[in-house]
Amino acid sequence: MSVVVAARISRSFGATRVLDGVDLTVAKGEVVALLGGSGSGKSTLLRILAGLDPEAGGESTVPARRAVVFQEHRLLPWKRVVDNVGLGIRDPGARSADALAEVGLADRARAWPAELSGGQAQRVAFARALAREPEVLLLDEPFGALDALTRLRMQELFGRLRARHGFAALLVTHDVDEALLLSDRALVLAGGRIAAEVPVGLPYPRVPDAPGFARLRRRLLDLLGVPLAAGAG
Incomplete structure (x- = not known):
């Protein structure tokens, strides 16, 4: 059963069309990572699903019991x-x-x-x-402003909380490893639409040297147009 359903989501800023008919779903208890280049509309889409952008087109269904965590703590x-x-x-x-x-x-x-x-x-x-x-968490780069060690600790905390509470989550991130560590599916946003979907399918808890992790990393980097460094992966 899907707890988040988005259909034909569109958003323009002036003459620039950032989102052009985005469709996505998040199932109950599922964590979906949303990846894309800078300016691809990841955060715009999350704000729309959070109900923070009334100018957007399309339709979305998100539970009333939802919570948003931004990159800035906003305390x-x-x-x-x-x-x-x-x-x-x-x-x-x-x-x-x-x-x-x-x-x-x-x-x-x-x-x-x-x-x-x-x-x-x-x-x-x-x-x-x-x-x-919450039934669903909407997360906009929630660990992006943290140092590397604190970021790892927060990722581990997220995994424990998810296992304990069973909430669903849409995680906007620019970090491919983070997407693979935390999500069940990774979506790539490009050209205003979901350009690719990659099931992760690795058992929890995950580590970057687990079998299959490097292959998935290479695939996502390729979809994002990021060349793999010589000798990596």
């Missing part, structure tokens, strides 16, 4: 961490505390956002999403 600096997690939730107390515990920040509930590291702030953003008990 309100004048609210403590626990209050940021509970924004917009009726009776948020226990749900906020539980979500912070799940991301390993129970002891930072009363901290101010300015007192957090970048990785901690992004974990708070994930806690805020979890507190909404």
